[in-house]
Structures are given as C-alpha cells and as structure tokens.
Amino acid sequence: GFATAAQSNKVTIGLIPADGIGREVIPAARQVLESLPKSELSPRFEFIHLDAGFEHFQKHGVALPEETLARLRGECQGALFGAVSSPSHKVAGYSSPIVALRKHLDLYANVRPVASVAGTGQKQIDMLIIRENTECLYIKQERIETDANGLKVAYADRRISEYASRRAGLMAFNMALMRDKLRSSIPASERLWQGKPKVTIIHKSNVLSITDGLWRETVRGVKENNAALYAGVDMDEQLVDSMVYRMFREPEAFDVVVAPNLYGDIISDGAAALVGSLGLVPSANVGDNFVVGEPVHGSAPDIAGQQKANPIAAIRSAGLLLEHMGYSGDAARIYQAVDGVLREGLIKTPDLGGKSTTQEVTDAVCKRL
C-alpha cells in the first residue's frame, strides 16, 4: 500500500462509512476483521475513521475531504468504503466521492465476484466481473450549449484508452488463472465452474467501432501478446445488451467478465439480482499500490439506521481487501464463515426474506471464523 507498515504485519485500514447504511455495514466489517483468530502470520489491524459522502458535503461543503485522501495515502495500507447517497438533482459543487477516490488513488480495476452458495438453492453462478474503473463516461467531461432554437444540448466525452484497457485486461486474465489455481484445490464435484478458465469481453463495438473497437482489440491483445502465459485461458466476447440477456438465461456460462466502466456498473447490478440480493455482492477497487473494499449496494436511505441492512456485502468486501493485500488465508476464512451462515439460512436480513438484524448476522459470521 501507499503507506508501508512499520512492523511487517501491522495493517492500517481507513474506514469511510460515508452515507446511509454505510454507517452500519462498515462497523460490521470492522468487527469481523477484529474477530479473525490471531496467528503469527495474520495482520494486526489498526483502523482510522475517515469522512466522505453526500451528508458530509451538505454539512461541510466537500464530499471527499483533502484530509481523507492525505491520510489514506500517508497512513493506510487499504480502506473500506461504505456507500454514498446521490442527490436526485444537480447540486452545485457536489461530485461523487467514490468516483473521485478511484481516480485519485488510481484504483484502475473494480473486481466484483458474484457467486451463488452451494446448498442455498440458487441458480449456479460463479462469475467475476472486472470493471475498468478510471475512464469511459466516468471521466465526467461534460458541457452544455444552446442551439439555434434556444434549446439546450449537452455532451459528455467517453474516453477509452489503450493504457487503461490493457491494465483491466491484464487483471482479467491474471484473475482467470488465479481462480483456476484456487479451484484445483477443491473437489471437482464441488466446483461451480467446471471448464477451462475463460475471459468474456463486453463491448458494443457494433455501434462504437472506435472506442469499443479499441477496448476490444486491446483486451484481445493481452492474450495474443502473452500467448504462452494465457494459453490455458479461453476468450470470448459479448455485446453489452446481449450480455444482460444471456447472463439471466445462462449465468453459468460466465467465468471472468471484463467490461468498460459503465457497462461493468450495469452488469454487476444485474448479476447481483441473480444471487438474490445486492446485499451479498462485494467489490474491491484495486490499484497497483492500494485497495479499497466497497459493497456494490448503495446507501439505501429508506432502511438506514434501522439495523435492517445486510452486512454481508461489506464483510465480503473486507475479505476481498485482505485477499488483494496478500492475506488470502484470512480472506478465505471470512468467505467460508459467510457461506456457512448463508447455507444454514437461519440468520438473515429482510432483503433475503429473514428478520435478523445487521448485528445478528455479523455476530453469526464472527462465530464461524
């Protein structure tokens, strides 16, 4: 991470709950990290609380304080971000802090695993979505003009670069290999994905032949230029509209999926519907020097403060954070504890049809660590 740990296994994590249920699920994730059994190899966590969000903007005029960025860079090896509320109308001076964070820390890939848990009766799915995280329409270069009739015309730039596409593509192929390696350690009968590892490239180059054409060519080039390394990884592609269709019809057909920023945003919400709740799906914003775990769900103002939020997405995001920081053993413990709670199916929040509180689910996970 940006800040090198003073002692080798001391890990400082920035906690940025931000808005709404972020304030319930981030403490839940913290509790799970603190409950991990201590061994000589496992990290000693320190947590620092950092501000950001729309409510912070409303009080202090800034959505992502300089201090938050400075302390992430200066003191932390990783962070957990909660969720951010979106004003429904344009608010002068406000801009999404999570989009800004991804940009300022160069967190170039958003890694979103969407997997069903065996024994819960869900459709079999074991997909990893890699979302390019720095460009596309998210560069927010927009302008507005007035036409000859006095009507408004607005434009946004969509940027696709060879540099960013290649980094996202490399992440996708490397994760495909890594997943394949991890799978080989579980019995074949328990593996959800049975075939050769595969990367599916999402695009819309039938319309956007230049931007999505560059994306497609560059990601394909990652395999072609590293033919020996990635020989064991299949590659195919899917138009973004067809992807949303196929994902619902045959989710079991996808292993690693790599998409430009906006398509990745949309597809990952769709995939979340397949596993039953957005409250289950974690993500990690990954850069070469820093990782920010972030549940895929939003701030859910309608249920905030009522102990109804599902903490599992945030808890799994803490697992992803550890995984990408190199603590894969501790990460696996978290995943298994969560899967155990889901498989048992007794303690669950309302989004999954249960009546348990955020705290009860968190405690149940901690008990299984």
Add this chain to the structure above:
Amino acid sequence: GFATAAQSNKVTIGLIPADGIGREVIPAARQVLESLPKSELSPRFEFIHLDAGFEHFQKHGVALPEETLARLRGECQGALFGAVSSPSHKVAGYSSPIVALRKHLDLYANVRPVASVAGTGQKQIDMLIIRENTECLYIKQERIETDANGLKVAYADRRISEYASRRAGLMAFNMALMRDKLRSSIPASERLWQGKPKVTIIHKSNVLSITDGLWRETVRGVKENNAALYAGVDMDEQLVDSMVYRMFREPEAFDVVVAPNLYGDIISDGAAALVGSLGLVPSANVGDNFVVGEPVHGSAPDIAGQQKANPIAAIRSAGLLLEHMGYSGDAARIYQAVDGVLREGLIKTPDLGGKSTTQEVTDAVCKRL
C-alpha cells in the same frame, strides 16, 4: 407516412429482411399481415422488398442503399426491418444500417412492449420501454489520438438534447395514457398492471450530472408543463444500474419506462430475458411520419436458414406497425392470435423449449386471426 396512399386503405410496406434470421421472420410477418381477415376498413397491403444489411455490404459495398431510403420515402407508409449481423471487428466503411435508418427517417422513439402472457406461468410483467432513438452514444462521433507515450486514446461524444429528450418524454406520457385507456376495456381481474399509469425515468445523473441531468429535467418537465393533461400519470425514476437490478427482482413494478438510447438498448434485452426469449419481443421505431417495425432480437447467424427462428417478435412488430399507423383493430387481432398460440403452448420454436419450425408457428398464428 411519407408516401400518401393512393386509395385510402392501400398500405405499402417496405420489407427489409437484412441478415440471418431476418430472412425467415420477415416473410413470416408478411404472411400474417396477408392473412388478416379483410373488411371494408382494413388495409390492403402491398409489399416491396428492399435491401440492407452486412451481407449486402459485403457484396455491394453499402449497408443501407440509397434506393432503399428513397423507396421507403417515396412509396411506403411503413416498413418492417429484420435483423442485422455485426462484424466482430471494425470493417472500413461499414456502419449499422438500422442505426442509419432511425436517423435518416427521424424515427425518434423506439417503442418496446415487454409483457408476459397470462396462463403461461411467466412472472407477471407488462412493461413498455420507450427508448430515445436518435442520439446518446449512437451519434457515433468518435475519434482516436495517440498520447505522449505512443498509446492510443479514443473518444466518443454522447449527446443529449432538450429537443430529443422532450419528444421521447412526450411519447412516454402519451403512451401511459393510451395504455390506461386500453386497460379500462379489459376486466380488472385480467389486468396485469393494476395501479395508476406510471412513467419511470432511467438515468445516471449521479455521475453524468449535465447530460443525464438535462435528460431527467426535460422528461420531468413534460409532466410539469402539462400538469392537467398528465395529472393521472405517476412519475418516478431509477438509476440505470438499479433499474437492471430491480427489473429482475420486481418486474411488476414498472409500467412505462423511458430511457436514453444506450440504457434503453440494454434494458430492453434484460426485459426480454424476463419473458423467456428475445424471440418474443417486438419493437417499433416511431417518428412523426413513419414507423419501422423491428424485432428486438439479432440476426442469430448460428441458427439462420434452419427454420428454428421464433417469428413471434417479428409478427408482433407487424402488429405494432399497424397500431402506430392507426389500424389498432387489426393490431389487436395479431396480438390476440399470438397470445393464443403462446397460451396453448403446443407449437413453439426451440428458444421456448419446443420443436416447431418458424413456418409452423406462423401458420398457427394465422389460423387464429
């Protein structure tokens, strides 16, 4: 339409099968139109065959011949378009003929009804997607540059105008009123949508505050500026990523959905998954002077020429064409015949789990007209 019919009820329809299964489903739709029982009020059809598509481009160097456009404008009151194959790589000089057709004929709204058929065991859904059809990233203004490191950087312009957003918004509110009126003629117990008519605005203005901000404000303004006319229509909104999630969780929560071009493209494929097959979902590209019916599915080269294609999307598109040309009685006949075949569930193509051919399904629909 552009060309005024010589006799009041003579209707000339341009048939543009284009590629792949377009060549099977457009003749099927034609057969259904020709099989409509003749009355004094019903139209007398004439059909003219028109060329377009990727295969036509490969043979003749042009995807949408000038002659096709000229004859649509000069001789036709409406058209049916099949499907177009997309080259998987950039082909110099090729550009999608359906995108060009929408633009040249100013077909500013793409109307996509997605509804389940009562008695088929499908999740209840009765949604009408209105997709803005002329701008957004579909203006295809793209450019490519080389950065200081010799790497490529591509840009696309996304255009959102007040003019186009208002037209799409007006279509959405008018269709909401029209659907409400039609519903009132069927028994309450048989209505899929029970509430007040509703328009849901799709956007991503938490990131694209200027372009999607303009879209959102303009569509909201349609209701606000016509408060009396649209007083009976509810209005809400949904971020595009949440929409894909919610649509899959609670499809019954949506009546009319209005979206910018690309979001509309993605959402309508997603909605198609909910009713069981893309082979069921029709669309109409609607302008003030012309309508082009078009199944939402693609050219499906893998099954082309094998009589496996589901003709229902194209047949329903012919219904939509009639509806938007003012022949709502004949349109209703087509819809009811199709629903009857689906409800019976005996004659169906492989996409629906059956073994019937394109021709058998078409004949079954014709028999019920």
